[in-house]
Amino acid sequence: MTNTSPNTEDRTLMISLAVMRLSTAFFLSIWAIDKILNTSRAGKTFSKFYLSVDEGTIILALGCLQLLIIFLFAAGLFKFFSYGAVTLMHTVSVAASYQIYMDPLGRPNILFWAAIPVLAGMIALFLLRDRDRCLTIGK
Secondary structure, eight states, X not given: OOOOOHHHHHHHHHHHHHHHHHHHHXXXXXXXXXXXXXXXXXXXXXXXXXXXXXOHHHHHHHHHHHHHHHHHHHHTOSHHHHHHHHHHHHHHHXXXXXXXXXXXXXXXXXXXXXXXXXHHHHHHHHHTGGGOXXXXXXX
């Protein structure tokens, strides 16, 4: 058994949480940026999994709102709101794809399963948000 000081363990935890937060923000930003840059493709995806949306302006607004929330999350600002919002966004995404999880080896893609450990990481980040202090602007 290795002797580590509480200070070292706390520092390791803070670095780990920062890595999780920043990589999760990058992961989520891809979808937000896609909504902004390619509203028609994002609109088709949105209509398939959520609600039918014909107007690109709605998709663009959703992408901008998501990007703002992701920025707050990446910066560690308004932690209860931003960590909760990204967790909720991803939870809705996973829930909307439930049929894919019922047939894990079928089509369209087993890569959808990558969303499950990402969701678990987001839940962990939300629960540990007060300990996530490395590379944050907020407390």
